[in-house]
Amino acid sequence: MRPLADQNSHGSTAEFIDTLSSFSRLHRAQRWEGTFGDFLANILPGNPAALARSSHEYIWDMLRWHGRSSAGELTESQKARELFKRELFGIDEPLARVVDYFKAAAAGSDVGRRLLLLLGPPSGGKSTLAILLKRGLEEYSRTDEGAIYAIRGSPLRENPLNLIPASLRAEFRERYGVAIQGELSPWARDFVEREYEGDFVRVPVERVFITEASRIGIGTYAPHDPTTADIADLVGSVDLAKVAQIGDEGDPRAWSWSGAVYAASRGVLEMIEILKVKREFLYLLLTLTQEKNVKVSRFPLIHLDETILAHTNLAEFHKFLQEKENEALLDRMVIIKVPYAFSYRDESRIYQKLVSGAPAFRNVHLDPHVLNLASVFAILTRLAKPEREGLDIAKKLRLYAGEAVEGVPESEAVRLHAEVPEEGMNGVSPRFVINAISNAITRGNTHSLTSMELLLALKDAIENDARMDAKQKKAWIDHLVTARKEFYNRWVKEDVHRAMFASFEAEAQQLLEKYLDEVEASLDHRQVADPISGENRAADERFLRSVEEKIKVSDSGKMSFRQEVVRKAMVAYKAGEKFKLGSHARMREAIEQYLFEERRDVLRLVTSTARPDEDARQKISVVQQRLVTEYGYDEHSAKEALSYVTTLLAQE
Numbered sequence: 114m115r116p117l118a119d120q121n122s123h124g125s126t127a128e129f130i131d132t133l134s135s136f137s138r139l140h141r142a143q144r145w146e147g148t149f150g151d152f153l154a155n156i157l158p159g160n161p162a163a164l165a166r167s168s169h170e171y172i173w174d175m176l177r178w179h180g181r182s183s184a185g186e187l188t189e190s191q192k193a194r195e196l197f198k199r200e201l202f203g204i205d206e207p208l209a210r211v212v213d214y215f216k217a218a219a220a221g222s223d224v225g226r227r228l229l230l231l232l233g234p235p236s237g238g239k240s241t242l243a244i245l246l247k248r249g250l251e252e253y254s255r256t257d258e259g260a261i262y263a264i265r266g267s268p269l270r271e272n273p274l275n276l277i278p279a280s281l282r283a284e285f286r287e288r289y290g291v292a293i294q295g296e297l298s299p300w301a302r303d304f305v306e307r308e309y310e311g312d313f314v315r316v317p318v319e320r321v322f323i324t325e326a327s328r329i330g331i332g333t334y335a336p337h338d339p340t341t342a343d344i345a346d347l348v349g350s351v352d353l354a355k356v357a358q359i360g361d362e363g364d365p366r367a368w369s370w371s372g373a374v375y376a377a378s379r380g381v382l383e384m385i386e387i388l389k390v391k392r393e394f395l396y397l398l399l400t401l402t403q404e405k406n407v408k409v410s411r412f413p414l415i416h417l418d419e420t421i422l423a424h425t426n427l428a429e430f431h432k433f434l435q436e437k438e439n440e441a442l443l444d445r446m447v448i449i450k451v452p453y454a455f456s457y458r459d460e461s462r463i464y465q466k467l468v469s470g471a472p473a474f475r476n477v478h479l480d481p482h483v484l485n486l487a488s489v490f491a492i493l494t495r496l497a498k499p500e501r502e503g504l505d506i507a508k509k510l511r512l513y514a515g516e517a518v519e520g521v522p523e524s525e526a527v528r529l530h531a532e533v534p535e536e537g538m539n540g541v542s543p544r545f546v547i548n549a550i551s552n553a554i555t556r557g558n559t560h561s562l563t564s565m566e567l568l569l570a571l572k573d574a575i576e577n578d579a580r581m582d583a584k585q586k587k588a589w590i591d592h593l594v595t596a597r598k599e600f601y602n603r604w605v606k607e608d609v610h611r612a613m614f615a616s617f618e619a620e621a622q623q624l625l626e627k628y629l630d631e632v633e634a635s636l637d638h639r640q641v642a643d644p645i646s647g648e649n650r651a652a653d654e655r656f657l658r659s660v661e662e663k664i665k666v667s668d669s670g671k672m673s674f675r676q677e678v679v680r681k682a683m684v685a686y687k688a689g690e691k692f693k694l695g696s697h698a699r700m701r702e703a704i705e706q707y708l709f710e711e712r713r714d715v716l717r718l719v720t721s722t723a724r725p726d727e728d729a730r731q732k733i734s735v736v737q738q739r740l741v742t743e744y745g746y747d748e749h750s751a752k753e754a755l756s757y758v759t760t761l762l763a764q765e
Contacts, residue, residue: 115196128415143320145262146702150314152262161289164262165274168379171261172246173219176212183444190216196249201238202462203454210449211242216436218420224447230387231424239424242451243383246422247331250380254330255322261330265317268370269298269378269417270329276305276313278597286569289333294405296416307309323380330380332373334421335390344394344707347411347481348372363411374407377419387423388433392442398423399445424451427538452537455513460488463543472610473551480754481745482604485677487546488563490571497533507599517699519665536630541589549574561749564601565757568593573765602761608746609758610709612739613732621694621704624660629682629692631657632675663706664699674699680759 145156157164166174173193180192192204193212208560211229218225224631231239253259275295277285286292297305309315323330336342343350349372356367373382384390401407402421405415421434426431433439454460461484468474468484486734492510499509508518512526530536553570554562562570575581576591611617634641635652643650658671666674678700682692694701733755 120754123585129197144162145320146265147318148314149276149316149318150339152273152318153314156262157289161567162378163258163260165272165291167219167225167291167294168381168418169215169218169225171252171379172381172420173215174214175249175259178253178256178258179249187390188526191748197242197245199244200241200466202466202701203332203456204238205453207233207238207384207449207451208242214447214449215420225528226403227445227447228399228421228423230446230448231422231451232427232430232448232536233424234453234540234542235426236544237451239383239451242426243422245381246381247325250323254321261323262318262323263321263379264301264304266304267298267301269300269375270321271295271298271301271378272418273316273318273554274672276316277299277424278313295418298365298415300368300370303365306310317335328376330377332375332377332380332382333385334382336372336387342391342394344391344397345369346372347374347394349375351411365718368409368412374401374417374419377421378417381420384421385425386429388429391494392438395442399442413705429579443521451537453491453540453542455492455495455508455537457485457488457492457514460491460543461485464488467543467547468550471547473554476560477554478747478750479562480563480747480750481608482564482601483550483562486596486601487567487571489596490568491541491543491546491591492590493595494538497536499529500532501529507595519699520667520670545574546571561747563753564605565597565753568597568601606709606758606761607705608740608744609736609754610705612736612744614708617708618694621701621708623702623708624707625692625700627695628657628660628700629678632679636675636679660703660707663710664703666703699760 129515143675144383147155158680160708164172176193176196177189180187180195181191183195190209190212193216198207211231214224214229216756223580232244233239241379254261262273264273266370272293272295274285274293275297277293282293305311305313305316311364321329325331325333334347349369352367352369353364355369356362361367363452367415376382382398387395397407398421401419403419405418406416408414430554434443464484464487468535489510491512493506496506496509496513504518504521508521509529511518512521512523512529515523515526517523549570551560552569552574553566557566559566566624572590572593575593578586581589614620630641631652635654635657640649642648657675660670678697681697685692685696694704735746737751737755740746740754746754
């Protein structure tokens with residue numbers, strides 16, 4: 114019989130092969146070539162609206178296409194975010210705004226005449242968002258729904274519908290129900306007249322596919338030295354070699370159509386660190402966005418339909434704001450902030466993605482809390498200290514992660530974030546954390562990294578960072594202490610506690626049911642039958658409070674807490690489900706802490722390394738093995754976890 118791991122591997126491989134086959138069938142694009150007359154007769158009638166789409170409409174349709182199979186009751190805009198879900202975490206709000214931008218622009222609103230600028234800190238996801246958008250366009254263009262046709266040979270891949278003369282466009286609109294917005298480029302006008310004597314029906318047309326590598330439908334511009342940057346990188350220039358052949362600098366054939374704006378025609382132009390470019394570059398780009406044309410010497414206005422997606426960091430943006438002459442430029446941009454993640458769970462997913470593809474981590478075991486602990490530290494550096502009494506930064510972090518905090522409603526997270534608009538625009542970047550972990554692994558030549566070793570690696574990275582002053586270093590090291598005390602201590606104690614008791618889940622469930630019985634009796638003012646004596650008695654208030662106090666439910670707040678638990682239990686009951694530990698996060702924490710306190714002395718005995726007898730050794734071995742097999746540890750990290758918990762218990 115094949116081992117289970119091999120069976121799972123074989124099943125996963127087969128499923129992936131099926132996925133590849135489905136992808137291949139879906140994207141087996143049909144190439145097409147013919148004359149413009151053939152295009153009008155055979156291609157256009159199938160879907161005129163799709164063939165007359167603007168770049169914004171095309172991108173909006175692409176986003177919806179990628180989200181077509183999204184499950185659940187999602188809105189159209191929520192489905193349109195599907196393209197980004199596997200790569201970007203913790204920036205749902207910025208993604209929603211990006212999607213809304215394309216939705217509004219595709220609908221013909223004035224938003225489509227604004228440059229889209231992503232503003233955020235380094236390593237915050239701006240570039241990844243742009244990459245995903247470009248890859249999404251490449252994939253979509255190979256489908257039937259995303260088919261694009263262009264005048265063959267045109268350096269702008271311009272829409273063949275632009276061939277239709279202005280005097281016939283009203284009739285075209287009446288016949289096909291769509292309007293033609295574009296104009297022929299100087300190259301195309303010359304091509305039609307010179308090669309076909311103005312007979313545009315005979316002009317060759319072909320299907321094209323968006324691809325960044327071939328500079329079709331995707332253009333990218335990254336500024337180098339602003340003092341030497343040449344606008345020809347965007348709009349091209351005279352090709353002297355062709356002038357020598359043709360003899361006329363004003364001939365479109367003598368112009369180099371290699372600029373980034375031409376490559377991006379009908380697709381997207383990515384402008385990296387856009388605010389570093391000269392102001393003349395910005396005016397050209399904003400005019401292109403607003404008027405859909407550019408002006409170069411020797412030619413009339415050149416029509417270009419493309420979406421400009423730019424991104425920059427906060428430092429460059431603040432420098433840009435200081436110059437008053439830039440105010441007019443800001444009015445012609447849609448600025449979307451892309452901050453760092455606020456939830457440590459989302460941040461952990463970012464790290465998981467980064468380490469999964471890094472060679473340094475390939476054969477290294479990370480204990481189950483390493484990435485979450487690193488994420489907690491990172492988020493703490495990004496948060497502003499709350500002003501509200503009784504709410505510290507650790508509780509604020511838990512609120513942002515969707516965890517319940519005693520005395521604070523979940524909706525408070527939204528208000529807290531609104532109070533500090535710049536929150537998340539500074540702090541530790543994911544790259545800083547991953548570099549620190551990588552250095553710890555490389556220097557130590559280790560194959561196992563524990564949470565405590567992670568904290569030491571981060572502390573070392575902070576202390577040796579020449580960019581930080583002493584005050585910032587102290588603040589960040591204090592955050593490491595907070596992450597350990599407020600989060601890791603609780604997580605590791607829970608792991609060891611659960612590993613000690615094989616019947617933990619069943620025992621905890623029984624305790625939950627007992628709590629519910631006692632609460633219902635207390636709320637209804639009725640008696641319950643004692644399970645041992647069989648006699649009726651009042652609700653066990655002492656037991657109820659001993660559970661509730663584990664999560665700091667006050668005496669004045671106990672009734673509202675109990676009513677909330679009963680409400681959730683009733684909801685589960687009406688849905689035909691069992692009310693379990695996972696149904697109420699705070700209830701689960703209370704019961705786990707209750708069981709943990711009950712067995713504190715046993716735990717001290719088992720984890721003690723001071724002359725353990727054979728029975729104690731056996732118990733230690735069982736706990737270590739369970740940490741390895743059920744909780745994601747390896748032998749090294751399991752031993753370290755037990756030793757650390759022993760130290761914690763000795764201090765209590």
